[in-house]
Amino acid sequence: MPREKETTVATDQEVERAAELLVEAEYAIALTGAGMSVESGIPPFRGPGGLWTKYGEPPMNGFQIFLADPKKAWEERLSRQDDELFAPLRTAKPNPGHFALSELEAMGLLHFVITQNVDDLHRQAGQVALGEIHGNFKLIRCLECGERFKWDEVILEELPPHCPRCRGLLKSDTVSFGEPIPTDVLDQCAAHASRADLVIVAGTSATVYPAAGFAIEVKEHGGKLIEVNLYESEITQLCDVSLRGGAAVVLPRLVKAAAKRRHTTLS
Numbered sequence: 189m190p191r192e193k194e195t196t197v198a199t200d201q202e203v204e205r206a207a208e209l210l211v212e213a214e215y216a217i218a219l220t221g222a223g224m225s226v227e228s229g230i231p232p233f234r235g236p237g238g239l240w241t242k243y244g245e246p247p248m249n250g251f252q253i254f255l256a257d258p259k260k261a262w263e264e265r266l267s268r269q270d271d272e273l274f275a276p277l278r279t280a281k282p283n284p285g286h287f288a289l290s291e292l293e294a295m296g297l298l299h300f301v302i303t304q305n306v307d308d309l310h311r312q313a314g315q316v317a318l319g320e321i322h323g324n325f326k327l328i329r330c331l332e333c334g335e336r337f338k339w340d341e342v343i344l345e346e347l348p349p350h351c352p353r354c355r356g357l358l359k360s361d362t363v364s365f366g367e368p369i370p371t372d373v374l375d376q377c378a379a380h381a382s383r384a385d386l387v388i389v390a391g392t393s394a395t396v397y398p399a400a401g402f403a404i405e406v407k408e409h410g411g412k413l414i415e416v417n418l419y420e421s422e423i424t425q426l427c428d429v430s431l432r433g434g435a436a437v438v439l440p441r442l443v444k445a446a447a448k449r450r451h452t453t454l455s
């Protein structure tokens with residue numbers, strides 16, 4: 189395994205600068221990715237130790253394969269409940285980074301989180317305003333009406349299952365390769381991004397579209413970008429502040445600094 193580049197942890201001064209921008213912002217949002225899940229013990233797909241690095245990339249036309257034979261795709265999906273991908277997803281718990289973002293939301297400093305993660309951990313941490321752009325592994329989605337169901341709300345005796353509301357074909361909510369991002373989530377994310385004047389980019393190199401596009405759009409409209417990442421990434425050069433370190437370590441520091449700063453500003 190190649191040795192990762194050494195990282196230095198964000199200084200107090202850098203965290204203070206980020207907190208200042210956050211408190212000044214009118215409408216801050218966050219964009220989160222795999223790095224946050226890794227800190228909760230979920231293996232990433234890409235990079236060293238990644239599941240795809242180990243087992244190879246899944247087919248790029250996964251959605252078309254599903255549509256061609258949904259019964260077979262469902263059987264395969266159900267047989268994988270305890271494999272290396274799904275077992276860690278089911279046992280993972282939110283880390284201090286997830287809780288820090290929900291705290292910022294409760295403080296009125298963060299208005300929306302766009303996540304590329306399917307692990308449900310932002311919800312479990314109490315995040316309310318959330319767009320799961322790649323879906324949620326705990327949900328099943330109707331391809332016709334778009335309604336989401338919990339797994340235990342769907343009868344899986346006969347495969348493929350059909351929507352209890354409209355009889356449409358059901359699929360896991362996680363977005364497959366070749367599958368369009370559900371328009372309801374995409375529209376919701378786009379609406380928040382168009383209002384945003386600051387984005388906290390956490391645990392993602394922001395190279396996967398369309399998520400990355402939201403951060404870049406905000407920057408192009410004169411907004412600020414704060415990056416929280418272990419390593420320098422392609423978005424680093426666009427960022428106003430780059431906080432090196434894991435989200436689980438750095439985001440709680442940002443919350444603390446923002447709370448203190450806001451308190452000082454209000455009094």
Ligand SMILES: [Zn+2]
Binds near residue numbers: 331334355
């Ligand atoms: Zn339906």
